[in-house]
Amino acid sequence: MQTIFKDVVVIGGGVIGTAILRKLSFYQLEIALVEKQPDLCEGASKANSGIIHTGFDAPLGTIEAECLKRSRNLWPQLVEDLKIPYIPCGAVMVATTEEEKNIIEGKYIPNAEANGVEVEWVSIEELLETNPAVTSKAIGGLVIPEEAICDPFTATRAYAELAALNGAEVLLGNGVVGIEEIPEGLKVTLENKEEIVTKYVVNAAGVYSDQIARFIGDESFLITPRKGQFLLTEEAVEVSQVILPVPTAKSKGTLISPVVFGGFLLGPTAEDQEDKDDRSTSPEGIEQILKGCEKLIPDARGYDSIRQFAGVRAVCSLGDFVIKPSDVNNHMIHAAGIRSTGLSASPGVAEMVGEKLEEAGLELRVKEEALTEIPNLFSDDDDETGEIICLCRSISKGEIINAFKGPIPPVTIDGVKRRTGATLGECQGNCCIPKIMDLMKENGSQQPLKGLQNSYLTVKGGETSCTTN
Numbered sequence: 001m002q003t004i005f006k007d008v009v010v011i012g013g014g015v016i017g018t019a020i021l022r023k024l025s026f027y028q029l030e031i032a033l034v035e036k037q038p039d040l041c042e043g044a045s046k047a048n049s050g051i052i053h054t055g056f057d058a059p060l061g062t063i064e065a066e067c068l069k070r071s072r073n074l075w076p077q078l079v080e081d082l083k084i085p086y087i088p089c090g091a092v093m094v095a096t097t098e099e100e101k102n103i104i105e106g107k108y109i110p111n112a113e114a115n116g117v118e119v120e121w122v123s124i125e126e127l128l129e130t131n132p133a134v135t136s137k138a139i140g141g142l143v144i145p146e147e148a149i150c151d152p153f154t155a156t157r158a159y160a161e162l163a164a165l166n167g168a169e170v171l172l173g174n175g176v177v178g179i180e181e182i183p184e185g186l187k188v189t190l191e192n193k194e195e196i197v198t199k200y201v202v203n204a205a206g207v208y209s210d211q212i213a214r215f216i217g218d219e220s221f222l223i224t225p226r227k228g229q230f231l232l233t234e235e236a237v238e239v240s241q242v243i244l245p246v247p248t249a250k251s252k253g254t255l256i257s258p259v260v261f262g263g264f265l266l267g268p269t270a271e272d273q274e275d276k277d278d279r280s281t282s283p284e285g286i287e288q289i290l291k292g293c294e295k296l297i298p299d300a301r302g303y304d305s306i307r308q309f310a311g312v313r314a315v316c317s318l319g320d321f322v323i324k325p326s327d328v329n330n331h332m333i334h335a336a337g338i339r340s341t342g343l344s345a346s347p348g349v350a351e352m353v354g355e356k357l358e359e360a361g362l363e364l365r366v367k368e369e370a371l372t373e374i375p376n377l378f379s380d381d382d383d384e385t386g387e388i389i390c391l392c393r394s395i396s397k398g399e400i401i402n403a404f405k406g407p408i409p410p411v412t413i414d415g416v417k418r419r420t421g422a423t424l425g426e427c428q429g430n431c432c433i434p435k436i437m438d439l440m441k442e443n444g445s446q447q448p449l450k451g452l453q454n455s456y457l458t459v460k461g462g463e464t465s466c467t468t469n
């Protein structure tokens, strides 16, 4: 079985792992990312509220607050470089009682100021002017102008695509099943028995990051899963900002947020569970969302939902992000316990992981020729037919074919959906999925059938190959 040699192997193709891969691709290093699912962004990174949090409410002095602070400065350039759909809509925490107003004044305003985030109290009149759907019983709200929304999948994919264009290797559908300490660093064994000898491993495996740590005998933290259910509506909700409740001692509550591609998200719940992979939705969860949201937006219960889904947060026993070398072996750097704000914090986390790698002994020499922005890979002329495949979202055949030609092509319907927006409209793919499947077949794009054919997808320098063992 083939052995691969690398300077750094990143485990996990979520927003954290890919952000780190991009950062490392700016240096003269041999790097790879290993993801057990057939595509990137299959964990928490695909099922979240898509909010770019400022960290106004982040607990002071935490690693999370520090990563969010660094990220605030990095997002504006990142959005440009990676062409991430992004709307700087702002957010407002709505006070419906005097008690809630006191909590905002006593806790959130001082916390935001200490974290260097601009906030402003607005009257109910000003609040309703921007967000007419909010309850008129509210007494005002705390506006956080710098909060924004973005497409989490584009962010994750673009991080990885830029890294792939800079020479990083992306191994999909091929999880890590073992890590052994060796004199050169660490030896990573993959599901297909391939081995990677690497100087350093970055552990960005989300809810499974504690299991990755256990491979080298590190038991310093435990990750437990916390589910968040959502519902998506395409009704015209009259709000232009993210509408946040005032958290209680028990829960952060449910919010209503515009979505970059249209529609509104209601949720999420916060349900501790044992199963790290359980992303089911339930009538009880949906009821909890509606109950919470109707306190802020009285019409919430009446909205038709086109989709319900759930994501699972990685709750860390240490109560903060874990971004540090393992105490057992400093050739493993943890980027773990990234629970609730990982999308927002991802550029800051990547920066910090780079520093930890350097402190652990990795030499970071800048690669002058590295791309810093995603180039225009396709011209408008590529879409010769103009045929529309997804009628709800007006996604053309050319756009879908271009996705297959991208640096990290999709091998699943979900992958096509997230790269193009097809199937995301009102019919949720009922009309276009058969046509997309035909296009996948015509373009040689098939999901690796793990266990059956044992085939794995590898992307290197923007070139894709599929190996069958």
Ligand SMILES: Cc1cc2nc3c(=O)[nH]c(=O)nc-3n(C[C@H](O)[C@H](O)[C@H](O)COP(=O)(O)OP(=O)(O)OC[C@H]3O[C@@H](n4cnc5c(N)ncnc54)[C@H](O)[C@@H]3O)c2cc1C
Pocket (backbone or CB within 6 Å): 011, 012, 013, 014, 015, 016, 017, 034, 035, 036, 037, 040, 041, 042, 043, 044, 045, 046, 047, 048, 049, 050, 051, 052, 053, 174, 175, 176, 177, 204, 205, 206, 207, 208, 227, 228, 229, 268, 310, 311, 312, 313, 338, 339, 340, 341, 342, 343, 344, 345
């Ligand atoms: C309900 C909900 C709402 C949220 N809302 C927001 C929000 O609005 N804004 C925000 O900033 N953040 C939000 N978050 C948090 C954010 O989604 C997460 O912090 C972030 O996605 C974590 O990214 P990650 O890369 O660490 O984890 P993941 O995205 O879970 O990625 C980890 C990856 O590791 C892979 N993996 C696991 N084990 C192995 C193995 N053995 N080998 C190879 N690969 C492996 C997994 O398959 C997975 O793809 C929310 C989260 C949830 C659940």
